[in-house]
Structure formats: structure tokens, C-alpha cells
Amino acid sequence: MLSVANVLIHASQFPENVRRDLLASLRARRVNHKFHYDSVKQTQKWLALHQAYSPTRNDADCRAIYEKSFAAAAAQIKSRRVHVIGLGCGGGQKDTRLLKLLQARGKEVFYTPCDVSAAMVLTARQTALAAVPERNCFPFVCDLATADDLQKFLVTRHPSLVTFFGMIPNFESGKIMPKLASLVRPKDFLLFSANLAPGKNYAAGMKKILPQYDNPLTRDWLMTFLDDLGVERRDGRLRFKIEDAKTTRLKRIVADFHFRRLRRIEVENEAFTFRAGDAIRLFFSYRCTPGRARTVLNRHGLKVREQWIAKSGEEGVFLCRRK
Numbered sequence: 545m546l547s548v549a550n551v552l553i554h555a556s557q558f559p560e561n562v563r564r565d566l567l568a569s570l571r572a573r574r575v576n577h578k579f580h581y582d583s584v585k586q587t588q589k590w591l592a593l594h595q596a597y598s599p600t601r602n603d604a605d606c607r608a609i610y611e612k613s614f615a616a617a618a619a620q621i622k623s624r625r626v627h628v629i630g631l632g633c634g635g636g637q638k639d640t641r642l643l644k645l646l647q648a649r650g651k652e653v654f655y656t657p658c659d660v661s662a663a664m665v666l667t668a669r670q671t672a673l674a675a676v677p678e679r680n681c682f683p684f685v686c687d688l689a690t691a692d693d694l695q696k697f698l699v700t701r702h703p704s705l706v707t708f709f710g711m712i713p714n715f716e717s718g719k720i721m722p723k724l725a726s727l728v729r730p731k732d733f734l735l736f737s738a739n740l741a742p743g744k745n746y747a748a749g750m751k752k753i754l755p756q757y758d759n760p761l762t763r764d765w766l767m768t769f770l771d772d773l774g775v776e777r778r779d780g781r782l783r784f785k786i787e788d789a790k791t792t793r794l795k796r797i798v799a800d801f802h803f804r805r806l807r808r809i810e811v812e813n814e815a816f817t818f819r820a821g822d823a824i825r826l827f828f829s830y831r832c833t834p835g836r837a838r839t840v841l842n843r844h845g846l847k848v849r850e851q852w853i854a855k856s857g858e859e860g861v862f863l864c865r866r867k
């Protein structure tokens with residue numbers, strides 16, 4: 545293996561644009577999620593907490609729903625060549641299992657690990673090299689929320705299998721879904737997974753999954769953003785709660801840092817003052833139901849062909865095609 549990697553970096557992640565987005569987050573006191581994956585340190589912390597708390601790592605049945613969806617996608621794709629596009633690929637573990645399966649079925653595989661974090665993209669690339677030759681791997685760093693010319697870079701010569709795993713909870717669906725849908729052509733497939741609120745009682749389901757967020761590893765990961773800006777942990781308290789979203793009928797877990805004393809920080813010559821009683825939203829995660837996930841996909845021209853829901857009711861995978 546070469547000791548260098550070619551990585552395409554979209555302008556949405558050029559320093560001047562990242563700086564603009566950071567200032568916007570601080571002005572609005574609502575942190576864009578991408579800032580929690582920015583550095584190598586944050587990437588490592590997220591990978592560690594994912595390992596500790598994600599049902600895909602700790603629940604054999606949850607892992608099995610992904611395996612079944614991969615097998616179904618592989619069986620339905622008839623072309624000999626297939627290009628997997630991992631949107632928000634993270635460490636690339638799920639995409640790599642999918643790539644291995646496609647390869648085992650005799651397909652020539654291509655892979656574009658795509659993520660806002662260069663460290664994630666490189667981690668996913670490294671993981672995927674167990675299944676994909678280096679010449680068929682095209683790492684791509686970009687901000688899916690702000691890039692408006694994704695088709696130029698993510699529309700491939702061969703039929704593609706787009707993966708969008710665990711991404712929807714951290715986005716406003718009205719903004720991200722049109723972009724996702726624009727990347728799925730009639731000859732392509734989409735594997736989409738969503739974190740769900742388990743059980744028939746939505747509110748009780750939300751309470752059940754709260755500990756997957758309100759735990760020491762997640763607190764430490766989220767606080768890294770504020771630490772790096774010069775906010776001290778004793779400046780306030782990080783609180784998790786469940787709230788009803790204003791624009792949708794969904795509930796979400798949110799994490800806000802509440803200041804209990806004055807803190808001034810300076811970023812790019814701009815001063816930000818937080819007083820006792822002020823708060824900054826660090827994180828949110830929507831939880832939906834299988835029916836709601838299908839409705840959202842359908843609204844954006846994506847038809848669910850098959851779905852797999854974990855017995856725990858906490859995660860679902862949907863295999864979709866353009867209607």
C-alpha cells in the first residue's frame with residue numbers, strides 16, 4: 545500500500561467556509577453537528593463511544609438486520625460493477641461489510657467514502673482497503689448540508705449503491721432529503737438506516753434510549769468542541785433532555801450546555817459572551833418510527849422495497865429505489 549492517499553476535498557470544507565460555519569454556529573448558539581467530528585481527537589472519541597453504545601456493535605440482532613439488507617441489495621443488483629457511495633461514512637465498518645459481500649458475489653466494487661471529517665474518510669478508506677483495491681477507492685471530504693453541486697462528484701459511471709446510515713437523526717429532513725434523493729438515479733439503489741424510538745409508546749421509547757446519549761463518553765465527546773474554544777467544564781453543565789421538535793411531529797434528544805458563570809471567548813477576532821443562565825445547543829438526535837421513515841423517503845421520490853427492523857425496535861434499515 546502507498547504511504548499517501550488521494551483525497552478530494554470539496555470547497556464546502558475549505559478553511560474559509562468552515563470558519564464561516566463556525567461563526568454562524570456560535571452566533572446562533574446552535575452547533576452544527578459537523579464540528580463534533582472535526583479533529584482527529586473528536587473522531588477517535590466518537591469511534592470509541594460508537595463502539596461502546598451503538599446497537600450495531602452490541603446487539604447481534606441489530607447487526608443482523610444490516611447483514612440481511614446487504615444480502616438483499618447484493619441479490620437485487622444485476623450489474624457486474626457497482627459503486628458504493630457512503631454518505632457520512634464514519635469509520636466505514638458498515639460500508640466495508642457491504643463491499644465484501646458484493647465482492648463475494650463476483651462484482652467489481654468501487655467505493656467513495658464521503659464525510660465532512662477528513663479523519664473519518666481516511667479511517668473508512670483504510671477499513672475498506674480490505675475489500676476494495678486502492679485504485680477503486682475515491683475518498684471525498686465534503687459538507688453534505690452546504691455543498692450544492694454534489695451530483696458533479698457523486699454521480700458515477702456504474703450503477704451506484706448509496707448508503708446513508710445513521711445520518712438522518714442529525715439533520716432537518718426537509719434540507720437533506722432532496723440532496724440525498726438527487727443522488728439516486730433510476731438504475732441506483734439506496735440503503736438508508738434510521739434510529740428509531742422503540743415500542744408502541746413514543747414517549748416511553750424515547751426515555752428508554754436516553755442513556756445511549758446521556759453517558760460519560762458522549763458527554764466527553766460533545767464537550768471537546770467547547771474545550772477547544774476555551775470554555776471550561778466548570779463554566780456550566782451539559783444537560784440532556786427529550787423535546788418535541790417545532791417543525792415536525794417528531795421527538796428528539798437534545799444536549800444543551802447551560803452556563804453558570806460568565807465566559808468570554810474569541811474566535812477569528814469575534815468575541816462571544818456567555819452569561820450565567822445562557823445556553824448553547826450542542827447536539828440533537830431525532831428518533832422516528834418505521835412508518836415515518838417510509839413517509840419521508842416516499843415524499844422525496846424514494847420507494848422502500850424492503851425493510852428490516854431490529855427486534856429491539858431501536859434501528860431500521862430500508863432498501864429503496866427511485867419511484
Ligand SMILES: C[S@@+](CC[C@H](N)C(=O)[O-])C[C@H]1O[C@@H](n2cnc3c(N)ncnc32)[C@H](O)[C@@H]1O
Nearest residue numbers: 578581632633634659660661687688689709710
Ligand atoms: C452518526 S455518524 C454515522 C457514521 C456511519 N454512517 C455509521 O453508521 O456508523 C455521522 C457521520 O456523519 C458525518 N457528518 C456529520 N455532519 C456531516 C455533514 N454535514 N456532511 C457530511 N458528513 C457529516 C460525521 O463526521 C460522522 O462520520
